[in-house]
Amino acid sequence: MSSFQDLRIVDNFYQTSLFFPMPTVIISTLCEDGMTNLGPYSLVQPYYVAGKDYYAMLLCCRNSSNTAQNILRNGKCAINFIDDKPKTFKEAVKLSWPGDTPAEKMAKCKYKLEKSLIEKETGEVRPLILTDAPQVIECTWIRELDGADGDRAGQLDGYEGPYRDFNGITSKFGAHFILRVDKILMKKKYRDAIINGVKARDFPPLPIDYGYRDSKNFWYHRRSGMRAELLQVREASLDSVQYAADRADDKIKFTDEALMTILGVPRVFLSLVLKGCVEWARENNVDLITEEHMKIINDKRSKEKQK
Known part of the structure; x- marks a missing residue:
């Protein structure tokens, strides 16, 4: 007899049918009028990590969201990691309500913003980034992959097929974006730790969230003590x-x-x-x-x- 029980798989299975740990990030994008829009996301992860002449992240999101529409329009975004303070996470949850316009969201936003380092260095207009973020990944959507360069902003009630397999509009209401990593920005204390060797105390306090549950709450936990487990090495002759x-x-x-x-x-x-x-x-x-x-x-x- 199995020690497990079957659980029916339903939509948004990662939060309705699993306890799935995820990062919490704020993705900043550029609106048509040049305003920076902020949206909280968890379905973001490394995609190309080696073996190519560039590195990439993957973002999965609703294709009618302000974030998706802005990426479809101009391809620029920044992935801002937030700390695990309750007031910081509460602000992220406030930004998550679907349907709010960028102007409505940003008018109430308490996050401090500053210019992109790429914009400071090159003059290229980029989304603003979170001043208090421990680390930021500045990205550009690789729209030529999977033929996604034909996908356009403007469809807010769902896109009709045919759909892309892995990049661009991938379903009636969904989108996946493969984002080239243009620059990684990091606060000095964390940058120094990576360069000089990481100890338990050096990890930034990043939240781990488990998504929206019970039609009421977003659940997350704060960083506790870090533990290092030594890799058992098998040496060849x-x-x-x-x-x-x-x-x-x-x-x-x-x-x-x-x-x-x-x-x-x-x-x-x-x-x-x-x-x-x-x-x-x-x-x-x-x-x-x-x-x-x-x-x-x-x-x-x-x-x-x-x-």
């Missing part, structure tokens, strides 16, 4: 890693000490790691990769540390 390294390139070689630093790399990723090391060596005119070189290669934040 030096001989097996050396065998793979010898076949990575016929000219660029590794010292034993260099290879010792990657014995814990899972076998399925070893070829990719070695290829990355070889590419770095070519770019830096290195024929023999040493342990010191590996430290530089492995430190993705080495450039920031040199500043």
Whole structure:
């Protein structure tokens, strides 16, 4: 006999049929008149994280929302993460009522806003961002994916098909937007932590929410103590890693000490790691990769540390 019971799956299953933990963000977009609109969202996540010449986030939302209509119109948005203070979350909930015009919402909004860093640097008009956000992702919708460049703003009562598979208008009332990450902005204390090494005290106090339930409340919890769980490393033998390294390139070689630093790399990723090391060596005119070189290669934040 199973220890579980079946629960019927209904619309908005992530909050009606599950306890599904999600981030809470405020997405800022540009209206036709240049006003910044703010909308709270949880269905947002990393999409392209590696292997392309850009990175991307994915946003799922109602296609008639102010946010969706603005993205369809000009493609610009910013994903603003908020802290977990009750007054901050209460303000996010106030912004969530469907049907309010941007002017109606923004007239009562208490969030402090400032210019986008991209706008400050380039002059390109972008949505304002939240001054008190621990971190912000400035984005541009990649409208050419999935043929979504034909999708247009203006249909507030639902879109007729055919629909896109994964980008643009994906159903009568739904939309998905693949958003290229243009810039990640972060408050200094959190940026320093990522560059210099994160400890439990360094994580920003971000809320985790479970959505709208009981036709009454949005539920969320605040950050409690962070816990680190050590990854159990399975080390390969030096001989097996050396065998793979010898076949990575016929000219660029590794010292034993260099290879010792990657014995814990899972076998399925070893070829990719070695290829990355070889590419770095070519770019830096290195024929023999040493342990010191590996430290530089492995430190993705080495450039920031040199500043």
